[in-house]
Amino acid sequence: MDNFLIQITGKKRVILYNPRDAPYLYLSGTKSEILNVDNPDLEKYPLFMKVRRYECSLEAGDVLFIPALWFHNVISEEFGVGVNVFWKHLPSECYDKTDTYGNKDPTAASRAVQILDRALKTLEELPEEYRDFYARRMVLRIQEKAYSTNYE
Incomplete structure (x- = not known):
């Protein structure tokens, strides 16, 4: 789902990837096998070089819009509190009714x-x-x- 990541306290670094880059993210289900996006093993994940990353830093009071389908990696730079606000923009029957957090596919x-x-x-x-x-x-x-x- 679309969501706003609202940083209440602390700092985070957020890296976003366009849905079109999915073939290069080595997905296993909805997660990437690449855990260290700053220093990936390019011998194991050579296609990762093709991704275009969008990066920003969030500090207290910042809000980031994360569109549905965009892959993201969030790195806490210091202890903090963040709140995600999700909303459904497709008809309600498109969503799994047991999906409280909006993490499941339609x-x-x-x-x-x-x-x-x-x-x-x-x-x-x-x-x-x-x-x-x-x-x-x-x-x-x-x-x-x-x-x-x-x-x-």
Whole structure:
């Protein structure tokens, strides 16, 4: 969900990444495998060099808008208190009703990932050459049908 990070006391450094950089963030679920964004292991994560990072510092009284889908890394520079205020901008039926903090994907996205996982498992029944062929066709179909060209 969209949210405001409101820094009450202390200092934080926030690094944001555009959703379009997701292929370079080495995601495992909704989290990146790269824990040290200031000194990443580029041998292990070479695509991370392609990300564009947006960075800011928050001090007491500062407010940062973090748009939905933007990945972020928050580093506490000193002890402090921050408050996040989330709000739903999609119709309420798009959200998981058990998601108190807004950390879960919209329900349609979660279902789509589950369906994709089942499809990939089904492809495992094919010999490698066939699996490769049909998997590539699936990727092309996703690119044709799901990607928006004016998404920013």
